[in-house]
Amino acid sequence: xxxxxxxxxxxxxxxxxxxxxxxxxxxxxxxxxxxxxxxxxxxxxxxxxxxxxxxxxxxxxxxxxxxxxxxxxxxxxxxxxxxxxxxxxxxxxxxxxxxxxxxxxxxxxxxxxxxxxxxxxxxxxxxxxxxxxxxxxxxxxxxxxxxxxxxxxxxxxxxxxxxxxxxxxxxxxxxxxxxxxxxxxxxxxxxxxxxxxxxxxxxxxxxxxxxxxxxxxxxxxxxxxxxxxxxxxxxxxxxxxxxxxxxxxxxxxxxxxxxxxxxxxxxxxxxxxxxxxxxxxxxxxxxxxxxxxxxxxxxxxxxxxxxxxxxxxxxxxxxxxxxxxxxxxxxxxxxxxxxxxxxxxxxxxxxxxxxxxxxxxxxx
Amino acid sequence: xxxxxxxxxxxxxxxxxxxxxxxxxxxxxxxxxxxxxxxxxxxxxxxxxxxxxxxxxxxxxxxxxxxxxxxxxxxxxxxxxxxxxxxxxxxxxxxxxxxxxxxxxxxxxxxxxxxxxxxxxxxxxxxxxxxxxxxxxxxxxxxxxxxxxxxxxxxxxxxxxxxxxxxxxxxxxxxxxxxxxxxxxxxxxxxxxxxxxxxxxxxxxxxxxxxxxxxxxxxxxxxxxxxxxxxxxxxxxxxxxxxxxxxxxxxxxxxxxxxxxxxxxxxxxxxxxxxxxxxxxxxxxxxxxx
Numbered sequence: 001x002x003x004x005x006x007x008x009x010x011x012x013x014x015x016x017x018x019x020x021x022x023x024x025x026x027x028x029x030x031x032x033x034x035x036x037x038x039x040x041x042x043x044x045x046x047x048x049x050x051x052x053x054x055x056x057x058x059x060x061x062x063x064x065x066x067x068x069x070x071x072x073x074x075x076x077x078x079x080x081x082x083x084x085x086x087x088x089x090x091x092x093x094x095x096x097x098x099x100x101x102x103x104x105x106x107x108x109x110x111x112x113x114x115x116x117x118x119x120x121x122x123x124x125x126x127x128x129x130x131x132x133x134x135x136x137x138x139x140x141x142x143x144x145x146x147x148x149x150x151x152x153x154x155x156x157x158x159x160x161x162x163x164x165x166x167x168x169x170x171x172x173x174x175x176x177x178x179x180x181x182x183x184x185x186x187x188x189x190x191x192x193x194x195x196x197x198x199x200x201x202x203x204x205x206x207x208x209x210x211x212x213x214x215x216x217x218x219x220x221x222x223x224x225x226x227x228x229x230x231x232x233x234x235x236x237x238x239x240x241x242x243x244x245x246x247x248x249x250x251x252x253x254x255x256x257x258x259x260x261x262x263x264x265x266x267x268x269x270x271x272x273x274x275x276x277x278x279x280x281x282x283x284x285x286x287x288x289x290x291x292x293x294x295x296x297x298x299x300x301x302x303x304x305x306x307x308x309x310x311x312x313x314x315x316x317x318x319x320x321x322x323x324x325x326x327x328x329x330x331x332x333x334x335x336x337x338x339x340x341x342x343x344x345x346x347x348x349x350x351x352x353x354x355x356x357x358x359x360x361x362x363x364x
Numbered sequence: 365x366x367x368x369x370x371x372x373x374x375x376x377x378x379x380x381x382x383x384x385x386x387x388x389x390x391x392x393x394x395x396x397x398x399x400x401x402x403x404x405x406x407x408x409x410x411x412x413x414x415x416x417x418x419x420x421x422x423x424x425x426x427x428x429x430x431x432x433x434x435x436x437x438x439x440x441x442x443x444x445x446x447x448x449x450x451x452x453x454x455x456x457x458x459x460x461x462x463x464x465x466x467x468x469x470x471x472x473x474x475x476x477x478x479x480x481x482x483x484x485x486x487x488x489x490x491x492x493x494x495x496x497x498x499x500x501x502x503x504x505x506x507x508x509x510x511x512x513x514x515x516x517x518x519x520x521x522x523x524x525x526x527x528x529x530x531x532x533x534x535x536x537x538x539x540x541x542x543x544x545x546x547x548x549x550x551x552x553x554x555x556x557x558x559x560x561x562x563x564x565x566x567x568x569x570x571x572x573x574x575x576x577x578x579x580x581x582x583x584x585x586x587x588x589x590x591x592x593x594x595x596x597x598x599x600x601x602x603x604x605x606x607x608x609x610x611x612x613x614x615x616x617x618x619x620x621x622x623x624x625x626x627x628x629x630x631x632x633x634x635x636x637x638x639x640x641x642x643x644x645x646x647x648x649x650x651x652x653x654x
Contacts, residue, residue, distance in 0.1 A: 067557050087560040088569075094561040100554035104576045104653075113572075114562035165562065 018043035018201050019064070019169055024073035026059050026225075033059045035225040037073065041218070044199045046192065048212035051222035052248065057205045060222075061171050064203065066090045077168055088117070093162030097174040099154045101146035107133065107157050108142040114165035132164035135194065152183045159191065163198065170195065170202040176211060188215055209249045213237060221245045243361035246283050253289070253330050255282040256363065264360050267326025269303050271358045279363035286331040288357035291321055292350050293343060302352040305330065309347045323349060403636070409629035418623055428626040432634075438614075442634060445611040449593035452529055456536045456589050457582060463537075464544035464581075465574075468551065486538045494599045497531040498522065501603070523605030531603045532593055539592060540585040547581015579653045587646040591639055611635055 017040030024037040034056040041047050049057035062068040064075060066087030075083045082090055093114075101110050111132050115125040133139055136156035146154055155175060162170060175191065176184045192215040195202050206212050212219045213233040221228040221236060221244070229241040240246035247254070257266025259280045264273035266282040273280060284303075295306065307325025314320075319342065320333045330351055343349060378386070413421040413428055432438045467478050485493060500506045501521040508518040521527055555577065559569040597612040604613065611631060619628035 065557075065561055067560070087557075088563050088565050090561070091563075092561055094558065096554055096558060098552070098554055100552065100558040102555060102558070102573060103550060113559070113564070117559075117563035117568060161558075161562070171561075 017041045018045075018078055019203075020074075020076040021060075021064075022074040022076070024060065024063060024075065025071045026056070026063060026068060027071045032225050034063070037227060039220060039227070039230065041201060041203070043201055045217045046195050046202045046204060046215060047218045047220060048216035049203060049205045049220050049222060050209060050212040050249070051207065051228075053207060054224075055222040056225040057207075057222050058173055059225075061094075061173055061203060061205045064169070065092050065094050065171055067094075091165075091168045092171055093165060093167035093169070094171045095155075095158045095162050095173065095175050097177055099146070099158040099178075101154055101157055101161070103146055106143045106145055107138060107149070110146065110157055111161045111164050114161065118165060128164055132160040135163070136160045136190075151179050152187060155179065155187055156190075159194065163194070163200070168201070170200050172202065172204045174205055174207070176206070177208070184211075191215065213249070219249075221248065223248070240359060243281055243283070243359075243364060246359050246361070251286055251331070252283045252359075253286060253328075255284075255326070255328060255330075256280075257282050259360070267305060267328060269305050269326070271303060271360060272355060273360040276360055276362060281361045281363050283359040283361070284353050284357055286320075286333045289330070289332040289351050289353045291323070291332045291334070291343075292352065293341075293347060295348070295350065302354060303358060305351045307349060307351065309343045309345050309349055311345060312342050314342055321349075323351060325351060406629045406632050409625055410633050412626045412629075414624050414626055420625065428630050432627060432630045438631070441609055441611060441614055441631075442638075444609060445594055446638065448525065448529070448608075448610065449590050452532045452536065452593045453586050453589045455529065455533045456540045457586060459533060460537050460540035460544060460585070461578075461582075464541045464548065465578075467541070468545060468548045469553075482538055482541050485535075490535055490596075491598050491602075493535055494531055494602045497527070497534070497599075497603060501527050501530065522603060523607055525604075525608050527603040528600045528608050528610075531599045532596060535596075535599055536589045536592055540589050543585035543588050544578065544581040547584055548578055550577045550580075576653075580650060583646055583649045583653065587642055590642050594638060595635060 019039075019041040021037050021039040024034060025032065026034040037056075037060055039047075049060060051057050059068055063070045066082070066085060070083060073083070074081060077090075102113065105113070108129055112125055112129045115128060120128070130139075133142060136159055138153060138156055138160070141149065141153065146157065149157065155178075158175075172191065176187055179187060188211055191204075204211070204216055213236070216233060218230065219233055219236045220230050223244050229236060229245045231239070236245060236249050240249060246252055255266035255269070257264045257280050259265075259273040259276035259278060262272065262274045262276075264271050264276055264280045264282055266280070269282070271282055273282075305325045307323040307330065309321055310324045310329060311322040312319070314336075317336060318333050319336050319340065320331065321343070323330045323332060332351060410428060411424050411426065413423055413425055415421060463482070467475065467482065470478060498505070502508065503518070503520075503522070505521075507521060511518040519526075521530070551574065555573050556569050559573045560566070564572060594610075595612055597616055600608060600610050601613050601616065604610070611634070615628050615631045615635070618624045618631065
């Protein structure tokens, strides 16, 4: 079953991750769902596959689980090539978006299913099932049918069912998107806690950048089947490599401009743009912009843009502005401290931000 | 009705229960005239007697029942009919299940085409389809000729139980497939994927996940096919050549040939009891599954 491809496998032996993807590709006719996906995941890491729907993140997860065959490329887990191994011999724990709990079995039998398939001795299995159910705080619900449980409880049963077999990798496919907002935050932290406690390697597929940033060690941003950037949440947020990553992770203001001689000019603001020529996009996050009333004070090395308030929104914890400046609508936001004046629409204001908060990309 | 409701209002208005009753009235009437009354008639007929000459005696006695239930021929007939019908039901289930499963999983135009193919036989009368089987199974038929061409002596495929089983199974398959499909609603491919990732082989997945989830459909299909098989008359009559004795054909012979209406009525009542038993079994099975 082991595929040997000396060229592709070269270098895999040294410094390889616990899970390694090499050139993983999935084509559906002429459509490329996942294109040349390379990734190394260290043992115990929680990695997010983040991207909009249709970006190939779920297809990638399903290829790792063995539910979708890959068109080309390799999947290696702990030094073992599993690209051609059927799903039932891959030793993965998968949690589905819809939970996929067996409706004809109660909680205990759902959780016991994987152990039964692995022919774990009855007494041992019973103890492990009890332990897994306790881990997700569902003791007492053993004999409930999935239909009698709430969404959050079903989610926890799904987690227990996937983890009780002690899989080598835990795969989570949009596990929180069917839960309401409050429960989602709770479950997010619970998943993180359990994953950390067990030290299990996990892949977390999500379209929600908050989920990816807050609980994952590493974020893989995908778009149109291609990998845009891999990095820690901090790297992804503070140093987005592409305009797509900058726009998808967090909110952003975009200014169209032109670059020449290492300087880009957009809406009258000159920013450093080493290596860029031609049309560019200059971006800055709303909460990194400081809004001040009136004409620009001596800004020092800050980038500055003057405009007029188009809309002010007081949202309690934050104060948001839309400012008409340089022909575009710039958004700003700041945490409220109490006592600030809300500038009425039409008020002339100055927007300032630090050079290091400015991103420049070649315009697409 | 609450005690403080104005009498004038409650007299003029019909409550929700009243509307339901009113809507159910037409079908209740049709059933009373078209089903209940004939059944009562049959029941009364089964308590009459016939003379040795065949003349009907207008009396009320349990003599016919006693004769029928003590006659080893009729007892064998009942056991045989139930056995053959159960066997045909099982065969129909086994033959229809893969088709229904494939149909359930196909999509778009292909699914429509397949559905039409499944339903198409229902648009042809069972008589015509039975004659079709005669053309295939008879000693000068398609199979016999093909086997003879290959130098094999063809086995007897018609005018025996084999013919009846083959013919009825094919005729009942559309009903079974439609019943199975109606019960496949719970079968989400995610359940199978979950089982696979949990280490279940495709075989184990089928038995532990697919079969239990499709059990309601199977129960419904089996009930339907058993009832249709035990009451079918044309196909067994034509394909058995009078050599296979089943309840429905015997009732026909008693009523039309022997003109012993009390016996025919008694046997009919026995079929009705068998229906009731099948229905009771079905409800019990369904309660266990759900």
